Amino acid sequence: SSNPMATRRRTLLKVIVLGDSGVGKTSLMNQYVHNKFSLQYKATIGADFVTKELQIGDKLVTLQIWDTAGQERFQSLGAAFYRGADCCALVYDLNVAKSFDSLDNWHEEFLKQANPSDPKTFPFIVLGNKVDIDGGRSRVVSEKKAADWCASNGNIPYFETSAKEDYNVDEAFLTIAKTALANE
Ligand code: GTP
Ligand code: MG
Numbered sequence: 001s002s003n004p005m006a007t008r009r010r011t012l013l014k015v016i017v018l019g020d021s022g023v024g025k026t027s028l029m030n031q032y033v034h035n036k037f038s039l040q041y042k043a044t045i046g047a048d049f050v051t052k053e054l055q056i057g058d059k060l061v062t063l064q065i066w067d068t069a070g071q072e073r074f075q076s077l078g079a080a081f082y083r084g085a086d087c088c089a090l091v092y093d094l095n096v097a098k099s100f101d102s103l104d105n106w107h108e109e110f111l112k113q114a115n116p117s118d119p120k121t122f123p124f125i126v127l128g129n130k131v132d133i134d135g136g137r138s139r140v141v142s143e144k145k146a147a148d149w150c151a152s153n154g155n156i157p158y159f160e161t162s163a164k165e166d167y168n169v170d171e172a173f174l175t176i177a178k179t180a181l182a183n184e
Contacts, residue, residue: 012062013180014084016114018106019091020099021070024129027163028091029067032173037164045074047081054177061177082114087123087180089172094128094139094146094160103149123179124156127172132162 017025026044030036033050049066066085069075088110092099103126116122128146131139143160150156157179159172 010060010062011181011184012064013086013177013184014064014066015087015089015176015180016066016068016082016085016110017089017091018068018110019070020093020096020102023070023091023093023096023099024161024163025070025091026067028127028129028161028169028172029065031163031166031169033065035166037166039164043071043074044069046076052173054174056174056177056181059181061181063173063177065173077113079113079115082110085110085114085116086183087125087176088114089125089127089176090156091127091129092141093130094136094141095130095133097140100128100141100146100149107153120154121183123176123183124153125172125176125179126150126156126158128158128160129163131160131167132165 019025021043022041027037029050033052044067047066047068049064052063054061054063068077090103090106092103111119128141147158150158157175159168161168161172163169
């Protein structure tokens with residue numbers, strides 16, 4: 001926009017999505033931004049971003065959401081990529097214990113690379129994805145276990161989501177935007 005007042009109210013928020021391969025990072029973003037879901041798996045290579053504009057109070061916010069590769073051989077991100085992040089979303093699959101155990105590593109890796117000025121208050125969010133599978137009967141991580149992890153890592157907000165059923169996806173990304181904005 002050529003209106004300087006409008007420009008000033010526009011805020012760009014950089015969000016980085018991390019988590020093991022196959023947990024649904026790309027699917028969550030596709031559902032949120034394009035309202036699309038596919039059962040076909042295509043590994044993310046490197047990193048790519050999508051944007052979405054949303055209105056929060058009197059602020060027009062552009063969420064710049066960075067999707068990353070869970071597969072180690074496709075990871076190629078240096079510290080420069082993480083710097084300037086306003087929020088980090090950690091995703092795991094409720095039905096895969098290892099993907100939950102990996103949260104510690106992703107959390108640590110982010111803090112090491114991004115090196116935020118106050119790691120204790122940096123906005124993270126945790127998404128337990130694929131809550132739709134078997135109507136929840138095949139889940140191996142309880143809501144309490146996940147909530148406990150979030151509580152002990154600085155009261156991180158927690159959402160259980162389904163990219164497939166479009167469950168809690170908007171809510172999760174709205175919380176991402178709000179916590180990132182609050183920390184600006
Ligand atoms: P990498 O790019 O390798 O890091 O994986 P990713 O985290 O981006 O996973 P992706 O979004 O590609 O999803 C992996 C597989 O899980 C795909 O086959 C998706 O269709 C499926 N999937 C993703 N989200 C859901 C969900 O909420 N429910 C179900 N049932 N399947 C899902
Ligand atoms: Mg992906």
